[in-house]
Amino acid sequence: MVHCLPKVFVIQDKPMLPSTAAVAKDEHRPLAFDASILGSESNIPSQFIWPDDEKPCLDAPALVIPTIDLGAFLLGDSLAVSKAAEVVNEACKKHGFFLVVNHGVDSGLIDKAHQYMDRFFSLQLSEKQKAKRKVGESYGYASSFVGRFSSKLPWKETLSFRRLYQEYCEAMNKVSQEIMGLLGISLGLDQAYFKDFFEQNDSILRLNHYPPCQKPELTLGTGPHTDPTSLTILHQDQVGGLQVFADEKWHSVAPIPGAFVVNVGDTFMALTNGFYKSCLHRAVVNTETVRKSLAFFLCPELERPVTPAAGLVTAENPRKYPDFTWAALLKFTQNHYRADMKTLVAFSKWVQEQESNYKLIP
Ligand SMILES: C=C1C[C@]23C[C@@]1(O)CC[C@H]2[C@]1(C)CCC[C@@](C)(C(=O)O)[C@H]1[C@@H]3C(=O)O
Numbered sequence: 001m002v003h004c005l006p007k008v009f010v011i012q013d014k015p016m017l018p019s020t021a022a023v024a025k026d027e028h029r030p031l032a033f034d035a036s037i038l039g040s041e042s043n044i045p046s047q048f049i050w051p052d053d054e055k056p057c058l059d060a061p062a063l064v065i066p067t068i069d070l071g072a073f074l075l076g077d078s079l080a081v082s083k084a085a086e087v088v089n090e091a092c093k094k095h096g097f098f099l100v101v102n103h104g105v106d107s108g109l110i111d112k113a114h115q116y117m118d119r120f121f122s123l124q125l126s127e128k129q130k131a132k133r134k135v136g137e138s139y140g141y142a143s144s145f146v147g148r149f150s151s152k153l154p155w156k157e158t159l160s161f162r163r164l165y166q167e168y169c170e171a172m173n174k175v176s177q178e179i180m181g182l183l184g185i186s187l188g189l190d191q192a193y194f195k196d197f198f199e200q201n202d203s204i205l206r207l208n209h210y211p212p213c214q215k216p217e218l219t220l221g222t223g224p225h226t227d228p229t230s231l232t233i234l235h236q237d238q239v240g241g242l243q244v245f246a247d248e249k250w251h252s253v254a255p256i257p258g259a260f261v262v263n264v265g266d267t268f269m270a271l272t273n274g275f276y277k278s279c280l281h282r283a284v285v286n287t288e289t290v291r292k293s294l295a296f297f298l299c300p301e302l303e304r305p306v307t308p309a310a311g312l313v314t315a316e317n318p319r320k321y322p323d324f325t326w327a328a329l330l331k332f333t334q335n336h337y338r339a340d341m342k343t344l345v346a347f348s349k350w351v352q353e354q355e356s357n358y359k360l361i362p
């Protein structure tokens with residue numbers, strides 16, 4: 001009901017996905033999230049309250065995270081290479097998540113990227129809205145996706161783009177190529193296999209800005225999901241809030257200055273025919289401090305067929321997913337399905353349905 005809505009909301013366009021929440025008359029119109037005001041609001045709007053079975057635990061135990069010394073791997077010493085390959089193989093088969101240190105990315109560049117981010121998110125909402133993401137597009141400014149969803153809204157604002165932040169993206173591209181070399185070796189493939197596959201790519205950089213929340217036990221900065229993309233290289237600030245699901249429970253991932261958090265996404269899981277798991281994760285918020293993260297999502301070229309390496313399809317491990325393109329999966333997550341922990345299964349079903357519908361047309 002309109003009188004329940006705090007004044008921080010501004011009316012925007014219609015949502016693309018049907019609401020699953022009971023919405024009162026005027027709540028059919030989605031709203032915008034003004035971080036500067038909502039951070040001190042103790043009356044949390046219902047659209048931001050997550051169902052009980054998905055509510056966060058704020059004191060999750062810390063995960064012991066496998067760590068890769070990328071510098072040592074790149075020197076090519078055979079012992080360091082086989083050690084690194086063993087660590088990623090184990091981590092990716094189990095939960096799809098590891099840390100990378102000694103990666104060679106200048107700390108000044110990372111700091112600069114965070115400072116630019118501060119400048120953007122501290123602008124007034126009306127200014128940020130000038131970069132607003134258009135319906136059906138995956139780039140631009142989004143405040144809680146109020147134009148896309150109407151329940152389980154994430155407590156965050158994001159800015160996603162492809163070409164800006166050139167220097168940072170180039171550094172991430174280089175690191176991701178090196179990690180792809182290591183992932184190839186770890187699967188018994190040629191070091192060049194995934195490097196070649198991802199040499200041309202349609203990657204995305206996303207800046208996540210999580211304002212404080214007075215009731216963090218009710219909300220989520222980013223809901224539980226696996227990334228539909230291939231490999232995510234995330235830099236989180238020192239606040240903490242990232243959680244990973246491993247050994248049947250949620251764990252917190254303590255920030256380590258200068259380290260990158262790397263996780264496998266659904267597209268890479270498909271490329272390995274399910275050998276490597278896409279990592280289930282989420283982000284919680286807190287009452288005191290703004291939290292920021294920079295996520296580089298390595299993605300294949302939009303139209304390049306995503307099909308598993310021949311050596312990974314065997315009699316014991318037959319094909320798990322249909323061939324697809326990143327363009328199709330991206331479209332699926334932007335227009336039909338909100339990425340969660342079951343995206344790849346839902347998408348595979350959708351692809352198969354599309355194919356059988358197509359065959360029915362004479
Ligand atoms: C292709 C993508 C969709 C989301 C951004 C991303 O680049 C990779 C992860 C996806 C996401 C973060 C998963 C949780 C739900 C989501 C809506 C979000 O909270 O941001 C997802 C992103 C999206 O814009 O659809």
Ligand SMILES: O=C(O)CCC(=O)C(=O)O
Binds near residue numbers: 227
């Ligand atoms: O902010 C974080 O720590 C995680 C963000 C995330 O999972 C995402 O953007 O896909």
Ligand SMILES: [Fe+2]
Binds near residue numbers: 225226227232281
């Ligand atoms: Fe993610």
